[in-house]
Amino acid sequence: MQEQYRRPRGTQDVLPEASERLEALRRLTRGVTARYGYGEIQTPVFEQTAVFVDGVGEGTDIVQHERYTFTDAGGVSLTLRPEGTAAVARAYVEHNMATWPQPVRLYYWQPMFRRERPQAGRFRQHTQYGIELVGSEHFSADAEVIAVGVRILAEVGKAPQVLVNSMGDEVCRPRYREALVSYYTDHFEALCEDCQARLRINPLRLLDCKRDVGLKAGAPDIADYWCEACRAHFDGVTALLGAMDVRWTRDSGLVRGLDYYHRTVFEIQDPALGAQSTLIGGGRYDGLANRVGAAGRTPGVGFGAGAERLLLTLPPEYGQNRRPRVFVARVGDGQDAFLCAEQIRRAGLAADVDVMGRSLKAQMKDAARRAAWVVIAGGREWAEGRAPVRDLASGSTEEVALGDLVGYLAERVGADRP
């Protein structure tokens, strides 16, 4: 086959079935989030490039290699949104949300763009659902955010395991970082190529190495370097998780790649996904708002969840509640059928009608694929004020007076009406 035009690499056409799944998930997240008091925010698909460069951090992969950046006709550098938090922080500052009653609870459901090499569960455009709890420094805010993530997964039938860690703060992180660098510098020769680079660029990520040759075990643990405040914060968060019966484990190697993270970081994974196992990832970002122009200290916690990735872990029937529809089959010229379908729709039910000019037999065949009930319009019975209504599941046909037709169908299609 000759295909001249193809969708860009790593993007997807969301066809009706997938669309329904996505929409079902969106409804679910919206419902859960609303119960926790979060309001939706929608930010532009693109921002001034500086929002992400300053917000996410110059040294991160996201801004270094994965940006979709362009210059518009006015010479302004714009970047397609690669992640949600920096944009929300920008909006928080721009709209003076610091003057709103604190904390401010926001959630978003938006497409994100990163120029990565696609693979299972990783796309160049994906939909991310995320929440941000801005304005509270208290550990219970972290626990609430994690609870929302756990709740979402529980509602789709998962019993999630939460990985938590603390990256420390401006007091203790530098001390730890120093210890880590000195430890790995002593073992420089044993490090893989990537890790030798990490040592310079982002030493904390050394802990992430998957080709570790046993160095990790002897590496200093950040928990031993936490200052009193960070330790208390971590204990507070995990105590609340425990009290909620959330299964959590501390992962001393869990570090997130974005510069704005501070103290709590967490991930919720699903091993079914292979390499891209992180369903939800997030943490606390107390300094972020300042990076994008906030005057005072504006703490915050949040997470992002990949919608398509989450869908990959759900059974195919998720979100596929096929609603019974009514099919109006045509006998004769078709005007009766066409108008009958209109009547049914006006009553709030879903109805299909043949627009192919097919034979009755072909219409029946078609109806069997897309409907649960068939009304035959325009024939002998119709002329006498009745219509045969066939139940495709049982195969039985009943004749219904035209005046009662809509009511008859409404009663049977009932709760399944769209």
Next chain:
RNA sequence: GUGGAUGUAGCUCAGUUGGUUAGAGCGCCAGGUUGUGGCCCUGGAGGCCGGGGGUUCAAGUCCCCUCAUUCACCCCA
């Protein structure tokens, strides 16, 4: 960006040591039933065998390049 695997009909695949007009199942359309689906039967549409180049009398089959998909690394949702 790096490495591996895979590209034949809408889908899943077959195509023998390179050899005439490239096949199957499912799906789709129509007919068998001038007014009735699911089973069955018959017929039909639909392929420059991902693209380009090369070797050969001859290439879906061999070689090179390229593009795409996919898995892993990297990174992340």
